[in-house]
Amino acid sequence: MAASLTSLVDDLSKYGESFQVFLDSSSEHQTIKSFINGPLTNILASIGEGKPTLNVLGVGSGSGEIDLEIIRQIQLRHPEAKVDNEVVEPSSDMLDKYKDLVSKTSDLDQVTFTWNNMKASEFEKTWKERNPDKKMDFIHMIQALYYVEDPESAILFFQSLLQKNGKLLLILVSGEGSWAKLWKTFGTLFGKNDTSQSVTMGDIKSLLDSRGVPYQKYQLPSRMDITSCFTPGDEKGELLLDFLTEVQGFRKSAPPELTAAVLDLLRRPDCSKEEDGRVIFNNNLEALLLNP
Ligand code: CQA
Numbered sequence: 335m336a337a338s339l340t341s342l343v344d345d346l347s348k349y350g351e352s353f354q355v356f357l358d359s360s361s362e363h364q365t366i367k368s369f370i371n372g373p374l375t376n377i378l379a380s381i382g383e384g385k386p387t388l389n390v391l392g393v394g395s396g397s398g399e400i401d402l403e404i405i406r407q408i409q410l411r412h413p414e415a416k417v418d419n420e421v422v423e424p425s426s427d428m429l430d431k432y433k434d435l436v437s438k439t440s441d442l443d444q445v446t447f448t449w450n451n452m453k454a455s456e457f458e459k460t461w462k463e464r465n466p467d468k469k470m471d472f473i474h475m476i477q478a479l480y481y482v483e484d485p486e487s488a489i490l491f492f493q494s495l496l497q498k499n500g501k502l503l504l505i506l507v508s509g510e511g512s513w514a515k516l517w518k519t520f521g522t523l524f525g526k527n528d529t530s531q532s533v534t535m536g537d538i539k540s541l542l543d544s545r546g547v548p549y550q551k552y553q554l555p556s557r558m559d560i561t562s563c564f565t566p567g568d569e570k571g572e573l574l575l576d577f578l579t580e581v582q583g584f585r586k587s588a589p590p591e592l593t594a595a596v597l598d599l600l601r602r603p604d605c606s607k608e609e610d611g612r613v614i615f616n617n618n619l620e621a622l623l624l625n626p
Contacts, residue, residue, distance in 0.1 A: 340582045343529045346427070352577035355570050360558035360617050363399065366476065366505065369554050369621060370403050374503070377623060378404075379411040381471040383499055387416040388471045393454050393492065394478025395421045398432030404474060405445055417445040420470075424453045424481075454482050458491050469497035476505040477619075479538065480530050486541045489624070493547075496626035504622045508553070509536020511618040512605040516578065519599055523592060524579045535620035547624065554619040560600060561612045578615075 342349050357363060382388045388408060392401045398421070405417055423429050429451055436442060450457050473492050482488045493502050507513040517532035535551075542549055562571030563578070566585060575584050578600070585593055599605055606615045 338587055339524065339584075340587070341529070342576055342580045342582050345582060346425070348576070348582055352573045355573040356558065356577045359560070359562075359570070359574060361556050362558075362617060362619075365554050365556035365617075365619060366400055367403050369505075369552065370400070370407055373552055373621075374404075375407060375411065377501055378408050378472065381408075381497075381499055381501060382412055382415060385415065385471070387418050388412060389418045389420075389468065389497070391420045391422070391470045391473040391492070391495070393422045393457075393473065393475040393488075394481060395423045395432060396425075396428050398435045400476055401432070401474075402435065402439055402442075404472075405442070408472070409441070409444065415444070418448070419445055420448045420450060422450045422452065422454055422457045424451070426451050454478075454488050454492075455484075458488075461495075468495075469500065470495045471497050471500045472503070473500070474503040474505075476503070477507075479504065479506055479533055485533055485538065489538070489542070493624050493626065496624075498626060500626055502624040504535075504538065504624070505554070505619055506533065506535040506538060508618040508620045509534040509539070512600075512616040515605050516596075516599065520579070520592075520596060524581055530580060535622065538622065542622075542624075549622040549624050552621040552623075554621055556617040556619050558615040558617040559612050560606065560615045563600065564597065564613065 342352060390405065390408065395401045401419070401421065405419060408417060421429070421432065423432065429449055433449070436447060473495060475492065479485045479488070489502070489504065496502060514534045514536065521532055539551070560574060560578070562568045563575045565571050572583070572585055576582060579596065581588065600615065601613060606613045608614070
């Protein structure tokens with residue numbers, strides 16, 4: 335990593351600003367919600383076996399929009415059941431937003447929330463003492479495995495918490511999408527620090543395959559309009575470029591040759607397509623479902 339490049343993760347308010355531009359420019363949340371309200375519905379119907387309370391665990395839940403979509407779908411499939419929802423999220427700002435969202439959402443009377451303001455590895459350490467016998471009907475880790483120290487052991491731990499008929503859902507960028515190309519080409523040049531690693535679902539499938547762990551997989555097509563990145567000085571474009579590279583103020587701080595090379599790759603047909611004069615980046619995701 336070039337010493338002059340500062341990771342975006344080092345300033346969470348800047349990260350949040352860039353993330354918001356990303357959400358506004360991409361279909362990411364719509365893509366995930368369509369999966370939850372499409373292919374996942376049958377799976378959510380199959381969990382729990384008529385138990386009065388379904389145990390749900392979200393890992394890296396962020397501000398909770400996606401979690402509440404999952405809970406809504408579980409309630410539609412199990413109208414009689416209560417939901418015991420455990421949330422693991424290391425950022426207390428995110429947890430505050432999540433609690434805010436809960437207080438503004440109706441129809442959650444049957445849902446209890448347990449807030450675990452900690453990393454997945456800390457949760458794992460305390461879990462066995464607190465709840466030696468508790469098992470989960472549904473666990474999800476959505477766009478979260480980039481931030482755990484050891485993705486493989488995290489997956490195996492959460493899989494071990496599953497109840498019979500339970501499911502573990504993982505969502506990550508596809509190994510064939512443009513994030514993977516960007517990381518393969520520039521990985522170490524960007525401002526990566528220990529907080530975030532460039533892992534794709536291709537890597538996760540290799541890990542699981544070599545252990546003989548079976549899974550179901552789903553492709554989740556997703557896109558991001560990066561046209562504004564090609565207009566120097568465009569406020570949103572600069573924030574999006576920061577998000578893509580995970581570098582604060584990328585265009586101002588990176589060597590000009592690196593900036594040119596990144597913009598060139600972003601425009602190439604194996605990264606993006608042109609549509610009605612817009613540059614559309616391949617943000618495809620992949621979902622895996624694991625059994626206990
Ligand atoms: C921190 C870390 C990650 C965050 C965050 C704060 C995040 C979103 C918002 N705030 Cl300290 N993560 C996130 C979520 C979805 C997503 C990406 C990041 O698509 C972009 N990635 C590239 C595929 C992950 C590296």
